Every structure is written in structure tokens, then in C-alpha cells.
Amino acid sequence: MTRFSPREAGSAVSAFADAALDRMVAPGYSRLGYALRARRWGDEDPVDQALTGAVVAVTGTNSGIGKAASAQLAGFGAEVVMLVRDVEKGAAARADILRANPGARIRIERCDISDLDDVRSTGRRLGETLPKLDALVHNAGVLPDVRRQSAQGHEITMATHVLGPILLTEELLPALARSARPRVVFVCSGGMYTQSLHVEDLEYRSGTYRGATAYARSKRMQVALLPALAARWAEANVTVAAMHPGWVETPGVAASLPGFHRVAGAVLRSPDQGADTITWLAATAHDLPNARFWHDRKTRPEHYLPRTRNSAAEVDVLRQFVERALQG
Numbered sequence: 105m106t107r108f109s110p111r112e113a114g115s116a117v118s119a120f121a122d123a124a125l126d127r128m129v130a131p132g133y134s135r136l137g138y139a140l141r142a143r144r145w146g147d148e149d150p151v152d153q154a155l156t157g158a159v160v161a162v163t164g165t166n167s168g169i170g171k172a173a174s175a176q177l178a179g180f181g182a183e184v185v186m187l188v189r190d191v192e193k194g195a196a197a198r199a200d201i202l203r204a205n206p207g208a209r210i211r212i213e214r215c216d217i218s219d220l221d222d223v224r225s226t227g228r229r230l231g232e233t234l235p236k237l238d239a240l241v242h243n244a245g246v247l248p249d250v251r252r253q254s255a256q257g258h259e260i261t262m263a264t265h266v267l268g269p270i271l272l273t274e275e276l277l278p279a280l281a282r283s284a285r286p287r288v289v290f291v292c293s294g295g296m297y298t299q300s301l302h303v304e305d306l307e308y309r310s311g312t313y314r315g316a317t318a319y320a321r322s323k324r325m326q327v328a329l330l331p332a333l334a335a336r337w338a339e340a341n342v343t344v345a346a347m348h349p350g351w352v353e354t355p356g357v358a359a360s361l362p363g364f365h366r367v368a369g370a371v372l373r374s375p376d377q378g379a380d381t382i383t384w385l386a387a388t389a390h391d392l393p394n395a396r397f398w399h400d401r402k403t404r405p406e407h408y409l410p411r412t413r414n415s416a417a418e419v420d421v422l423r424q425f426v427e428r429a430l431q432g
């Protein structure tokens with residue numbers, strides 16, 4: 105029989121507790137899950153000022169997780185480009201961050217991530233003018249009450265979470281390629297565990313439209329595309345990741361999921377806790393495996409239910425659809 109040292113036994117128990125938290129969903133995604141896992145992290149990584157000299161860009165930083173991530177990244181010494189669609193709200197968020205950290209280096213750029221024309225022109229300009237880009241965080245998110253379309257006529261959650269972020273990355277590739285260790289992070293959601301790819305209806309035109317379903321489908325698309333994106337961006341040496349922030353107290357959750365917000369309110373994570381893994385993925389000194397799904401600083405399974413798995417051919421249908429959509 106295998107004998108474990110006390111240290112190995114402790115680590116096995118802790119890995120078991122971590123996996124159990126994942127499968128019980130609620131405790132793992134709550135502030136309890138964060139508190140239990142964070143006890144093991146220590147503060148050796150990322151080191152203080154780990155991002156000094158780095159340039160990072162974050163989308164959707166007016167509030168919630170994106171604002172908290174911007175503050176954390178600036179706190180580690182990065183110059184942060186906040187990409188927002190409402191510059192007045194962006195300026196207020198920037199002022200809040202500067203109040204807490206007067207030395208923070210933050211600038212604001214206007215961009216509606218769901219609008220491919222806007223993304224193309226902003227991305228192209230920044231791709232040419234930024235000295236380099238070390239991390240790009242696709243955080244902007246939306247959960248609509250009814251079916252809405254983007255400026256180019258795409259279903260809005262897919263446009264905001266999939267098409268806009270991929271196009272933005274492609275336009276920023278020249279700047280990413282000038283970084284020694286470029287990382288791209290999709291802020292995804294555990295909601296994707298409930299959905300598979302619906303390749304027959306990627307624009308969600310048929311059936312009863314539910315915002316939460318559209319949202320979860322679009323987040324599933326992000327994860328399904330990771331290997332194809334890693335291959336596509338390999339020349340720029342990009343490491344791409346998707347992550348789930350947990351259940352987080354943000355204006356977005358309060359407005360889009362009022363029932364959930366009421367019931368889960370007391371156990372929701374703070375925006376800082378939700379942003380932690382984004383910042384860690386951008387700043388950690390460790391080499392990261394490419395094209396993986398993360399939660400609380402660890403890679404996690406991409407499926408818990410057999411019914412959400414898709415074939416390689418289905419993923420390829422999605423990949424081709426995205427390529428066509430980005431060509432306009």
C-alpha cells in the first residue's frame with residue numbers, strides 16, 4: 105500500500121477539497137470558496153511590482169470586475185489601458201482608482217466591443233501605436249433581457265463576448281508580438297457548464313430567447329475556441345486563457361440577475377476577489393499552459409456534463425463562422 109508523507113497527505117486532502125468545492129458549485133464560486141483557496145496561495149507570486157514596465161489593456165472597466173482588475177494590475181506596476189464604451193463613466197472609474205493609488209498609470213480609450221467597426225479602428229490604432237502589449241483582458245460583458253443585435257446585426261452576447269474580443273486581439277497582434285510574454289485572458293463564466301455549442305443556430309434566432317442562455321452559450325463559445333485561437337495567435341507567441349471569476353457582487357449581476365442577487369447576495373465575492381485570477385494570469389512568473397480554462401488560479405475541467413461536449417467538426421463550424429463574421 106502506498107504510504108504518504110504528512111505533507112503529501114495534506115496536499116492530497118487540499119486538492120480533494122478544491123475539486124469537491126468545484127463540483128458543489130455554490131460554495132466553490134462563493135466568497136467561501138475564494139477564502140478557502142486563497143489561504144494556500146501566499147504572497148510570493150506575483151511579486152510586488154511584478155508588472156513594472158508592462159502594458160495591459162482591459163475592456164469594460166467602468167465597474168465591477170474590470171474596474172477591480174484595472175486597479176490590481178496598476179497596483180502591480182502595469183500601465184493600464186481601459187477600453188470603455190462610455191468615457192464619462194470610464195473617467196469616474198479611473199478617478200476612483202487614482203484616489204486609492206495616486207501613482208497608478210491609467211489611460212482611457214473609447215471602444216464599443218460589440219461593434220466590429222469600432223473594434224477594428226481602435227484596435228488597429230492601438231496595435232500600431234502601443235510600444236507593446238503584455239496582457240489583454242476581455243472582460244466587457246452583457247446579459248440582456250431580450251434579444252438584441254450589435255451594429256453589424258449579430259446577437260449581442262456573441263458579438264460582445266466572442267466576435268469583438270477575437271477581432272480586437274487580431275488587431276492588437278502587432279503590439280502583443282512586441283511583448284516577451286503576451287497573454288490574452290477571456291473573462292468567461294461557470295454558466296458555460298450548462299451549454300454546448302448550438303452550431304445550427306449560432307445567432308440564437310430560433311426558439312424562445314433567454315438572455316441567460318444566450319450569455320452561457322457565448323461563454324461556451326469562448327472556451328471551445330481556445331485551442332484554435334492559440335494556434336492562430338502562435339506566431340505572436342500568445343498564451344490564451346479563459347477564466348471564471350466566481351459569483352461576484354457587481355452592478356451587472358444586480359441589474360441582470362436580480363433574483364439570484366437577492367438570494368446569493370450575502371455569499372457573493374467582492375469585485376477584488378473576482379478579479380484575482382485575471383490579475384494572477386497576467387502577472388504570474390510561472391509559465392502557463394496554453395488554451396486552458398481557469399478558476400481561482402488553477403486549471404479546471406471544461407465540462408461536467410456529457411451533453412455539453414461538442415465534436416471537433418462542430419467546433420470547426422464555429423471557427424469558420426467567426427472568420428466569416430470578422431471579414432464583414
Ligand SMILES: NC(=O)c1ccc[n+]([C@@H]2O[C@H](COP(=O)([O-])OP(=O)(O)OC[C@H]3O[C@@H](n4cnc5c(N)ncnc54)[C@H](OP(=O)(O)O)[C@@H]3O)[C@@H](O)[C@H]2O)c1
Nearest residue numbers: 164166167168169216217218243244245293351352354356
Ligand atoms: N459578476 C459575476 O458574478 C460574474 C460571473 C461570471 C462571469 N462574469 C463576467 O465578468 C465580466 C464583468 O462583469 P461584471 O459582473 O463586472 O459586470 P458589470 O459591472 O456590468 O461590468 C461589465 C462591464 O462591461 C462593459 N460593457 C458591456 N458591454 C460593452 C461593450 N459593448 N463595449 C464596452 N464595454 C462594455 C460595461 O460598460 P457600461 O458601464 O458601459 O455598461 C461594464 O463596464 C463579464 O464578462 C461577465 O460575464 C461575471
